[in-house]
Amino acid sequence: MAAEYVTGLDIGSFSIKAVVLSHKGKVPKLFSFGSIVAPQPGIFSDAEPDLEIAAKAIKNLLISIKVPSGSSIVIALPESKIFTRVITDLPFLTDEELVSAIHYSAEEFVPLPVDQVNLYWQVISRSKQHNNTQVFVVASPKNTVNKYLKTLAYVDLHPSALETELIADARALVGNNPFTPTTLIIQLGATSSDYAVVSKGVILLTRSIATGGMALTRSICQYLNFEPTQAEEYKKAYGLLEDQLGGKIYQALKPLVDIIISEASRVIQSFQTQNPQNHIKRVVLTGGGAKLPGVVGYFANTLGLEVQEADPWQFIEKDSNVSPKLLENGMHYTVAVGLALRQE
Ligand SMILES: Nc1ncnc2c1ncn2[C@@H]1O[C@H](COP(=O)(O)OP(=O)(O)OP(=O)(O)O)[C@@H](O)[C@H]1O
Ligand SMILES: [Mg+2]
Structure with a gap:
């Protein structure tokens, strides 16, 4: 029998996110969600003590959001590892x-x-x-899968399924509505940017590059001689807003954002060559990097396509006591939502 509660667990390099959905009713309903800063190097290390630290942090996150005891757990493998x-x-x-x-x-x-x-x-x-x-x-790779399973087993967690981040993104953002226009999902994570073209609920093309939010922060550090914490704050405050701070943050970020956009153009071009009848109608930005001020406008101007921020909660029922403020800017929860939407 399918589990009543499903917990989507997204173990990112910057933050670990978990979303619990109840599948009792017709429409999946939000039960709880939360995130923590990922321990470093955490799951990306091969040393047992690091993996144990990551496992304990994950367990604490799940306890803090009160995951029901019968909940099944679904995790994602990073696009860069598959x-x-x-x-x-x-x-x-x-x-x-x-x-x-x-x-x-x-x-x-x-x-x-x-x-x-x-x-x-x-x-x-x-x-x-x-x-x-x-x-x-x-x-x-079986090595990677085994590492994730072994890590979670330290704290007695046993995922019922492993997916990929982009499959989860596609489920959360596009669903399987055959009338949704062909969409390019761009996931702006901390270590990577990942791309998926989704048409009629099916992924037709994926790509991943190793330029993400961490590289943006590093660039501000170098350009303005800032400490990482300060650079991170300035990135979040001013982002790609050219008229802020004399355009300094914009100048530091632009070359890297342009790399991410060039790859998007290549993905679009290669998709259009293979599918000349099927046009990409819109771009949806997700992941923590989608919160960068000015990013939607910058992508739209450069790509010449309609660009939207992801709304990971769109297919989910929410209690009226869940504050909309909490859900706002929840783009980094998309993978966890998509995982929790999976039904056996
Ligand atoms: N308001 C914001 N403005 C700009 N960037 C932001 C904002 N909030 C978060 N970020 C950036 O988003 C990134 C984290 O996003 P996310 O949680 O999706 O990453 P992750 O899943 O941990 O990373 P990955 O999937 O690459 O391992 C960080 O680089 C962070 O600096
Ligand atoms: Mg991620």
């Missing part, structure tokens, strides 16, 4: 034939022996008439 590919050139295949075709294709895009990864896939389309199968494939 390999994904949309395979479009397969003939019409049965489920059985697909298994071996995917293993064979994985050898091409996974830079590890295929027996060292777990393969997960989702059929995008399958047509006998056009003799074609399209499938979205995720390869997760």
Whole structure:
């Protein structure tokens, strides 16, 4: 039987987020949520003591938001640690034939022996008439999966599922409404920026680059000779607002934000080349970096597309006693919401 409560747990490099949803009613309902600053190096280390510290911090977070004892837990693997590919050139295949075709294709895009990864896939389309199968494939290194499971097991947490951040983002922001316009989700995290093109509820293209919010803060440190804490504050206060502080913060951030936008342009171009009939109609910014002042306008002007801030709570019922102020600027919760929206 599906669990009544599902907890989405997003273990980021900057912050750890958890969202609990109740699936009792027709519409998933917000039970509780919260976040903590991620211990360093935390889960990104390979040393047992670091992993134990991360596990304890996670446990404390879950206790503080009163996760119900029967809740299942769903976690995400960082995009930077997994390999994904949309395979479009397969003939019409049965489920059985697909298994071996995917293993064979994985050898091409996974830079590890295929027996060292777990393969997960989702059929995008399958047509006998056009003799074609399209499938979205995720390869997760068994090492990484085991590390996450081992870490959580220190505090007796046993996830019922592991997903990827972008699959969770897509579920929270687009859902499976076939009428939603084709969307480019850009997740602005602390260590990476991740991209997914989602059409009719299905991911058709993903990408990840190692430029994120931490690099933006570092750039302010270097440009203005600031301490990291001070740079972080200035980033959050002035961001890309050119008319603030003589444009100094803007100048420090612009080159890096332009790298993130160039990659977005490349993603758009490559998607349009592969799908000339299917136009990307809008861009949705998510992750903590989506809170950067001026970021929506800057992306919109540069990309020439409609750009929106993510609203991770849009498909969720909220009690009237949950303050809208708390939910505002909750873009960093998108992955955790998407994970908690998963139903077995
Ligand atoms: N108001 C704000 N303005 C600008 N940047 C912000 C703001 N709030 C948070 N950030 C930045 O967002 C980043 C954290 O976002 P998020 O919580 O999504 O990252 P994460 O999930 O921990 O990182 P990753 O997924 O890359 O491991 C940090 O770099 C932080 O500086
Ligand atoms: Mg993240």
